[in-house]
Amino acid sequence: MFWFHCGRCGSLFQSKAGEADGRLCTKCGFDPCPGVLDIPEEPARPVAPPRLEPDGNSKAHQEKRSSRTRKNPHIMLKLIGGWLVVIALIIVGARHLWPEEKRQTTPASAAAASAGDEEDTVFLKDSIQKCMASFSGFLAAGTPEGRNQFVLSPISTASRMDRFYSLNPSMNIDPASLELAGKSVVQLPDAKAIATLWKSKDGKQYDAVFLEEKGEWRLDWDQFARYSDYPWSLFLAGTGPSEGEFRLLARERLADERKDAETISLMLYAPRFGEPGETGFQSPELLVPKTSPDGQLLDAAFKLARSGGQVFNPKIPNVNPDGMIRVRLVIRRIETEMERKFEITRIIACHWYSVDEPGVVPAPSAPAED
Numbered sequence: 001m002f003w004f005h006c007g008r009c010g011s012l013f014q015s016k017a018g019e020a021d022g023r024l025c026t027k028c029g030f031d032p033c034p035g036v037l038d039i040p041e042e043p044a045r046p047v048a049p050p051r052l053e054p055d056g057n058s059k060a061h062q063e064k065r066s067s068r069t070r071k072n073p074h075i076m077l078k079l080i081g082g083w084l085v086v087i088a089l090i091i092v093g094a095r096h097l098w099p100e101e102k103r104q105t106t107p108a109s110a111a112a113a114s115a116g117d118e119e120d121t122v123f124l125k126d127s128i129q130k131c132m133a134s135f136s137g138f139l140a141a142g143t144p145e146g147r148n149q150f151v152l153s154p155i156s157t158a159s160r161m162d163r164f165y166s167l168n169p170s171m172n173i174d175p176a177s178l179e180l181a182g183k184s185v186v187q188l189p190d191a192k193a194i195a196t197l198w199k200s201k202d203g204k205q206y207d208a209v210f211l212e213e214k215g216e217w218r219l220d221w222d223q224f225a226r227y228s229d230y231p232w233s234l235f236l237a238g239t240g241p242s243e244g245e246f247r248l249l250a251r252e253r254l255a256d257e258r259k260d261a262e263t264i265s266l267m268l269y270a271p272r273f274g275e276p277g278e279t280g281f282q283s284p285e286l287l288v289p290k291t292s293p294d295g296q297l298l299d300a301a302f303k304l305a306r307s308g309g310q311v312f313n314p315k316i317p318n319v320n321p322d323g324m325i326r327v328r329l330v331i332r333r334i335e336t337e338m339e340r341k342f343e344i345t346r347i348i349a350c351h352w353y354s355v356d357e358p359g360v361v362p363a364p365s366a367p368a369e370d
Helices: 059-097 100-140 144-148 154-167 221-225 232-237 293-306
Strands: 002-005 012-015 178-187 192-200 205-213 216-219 243-252 263-271 279-282 286-289 324-335 340-349
Touching: 100 178, 100 192, 100 205, 100 216, 144 154, 154 221, 178 205, 205 221, 232 243, 232 279, 243 293, 263 293, 263 324, 286 293, 286 340, 293 324, 293 340
Parallel strands: none
Antiparallel strands: 002 012, 178 192, 192 205, 205 216, 243 263, 243 324, 263 279, 263 286, 324 340
């Protein structure tokens, strides 16, 4: 006897082996083998082929592509619009921060300035020791002949130096008492110069300029000594020649009150050697027509000073008294029985360098109205 499983009721029953035919379940009384039910197959439905459009694609494919195409333009338009807004904001910001004229000139001028600064640094490094040696030799020399070998244009300068020191015997400086307080390259019209500022132990200041001549760095003595043809105080007092060339300080008198006047009211002062912030003897008032070449030069020089600039742009401190400019000019003294007056014959330059370039460019005159 063996145990079998009824496929109909799920019960276990015993039966003899080998009697598969006619074997019945002792529980339910049916044949324990349910057999296999034959299920008729449903005939397959024919599938219609996709309908093709003239371009060879199905309609469903074209509809899907059409839908995607409709969506893509909207996305692209949004992206393009967003980028246009960003670019517009950048352009507006750039125009606000950098005006048109500045945007056009800044990159080129910045690059040129950077290259120029680097070149000037090398030039100054190679030259400053030679200038210092020349200055020390000039100050240490005790005779005009000894000084002459250290100055610019020694042949033409010798006679002026001799006359100057005979009238100013106290203008001697101990080179050991000086300390270099500033140095800069100065681009003069025809050559580069070295501008220096020195301070002494007793609180005095001296500015000296050097130019290269015949392979040697020499002192611009006329600028250093503030050379004039005759002592200013004596010229004002009525002695000496009636006309001479002078290096003086100039101040515009009542500039705001006289801005609509036809003349510039000018006061001239002698510089004080070693004390650049102080002034010496003062001239009477001199009137210079604003529309004259001299008046236009003075106006340009005062505007430059008010903006904080210096002629030829030396990068050392400006030691002039506030509101004053340096001028090199020819003045005539006129004396009558009733009075003594002075008039400017010609303004040579708005600086003390030994070059005749005025150093400033007058503003163009406004066109005359019809």
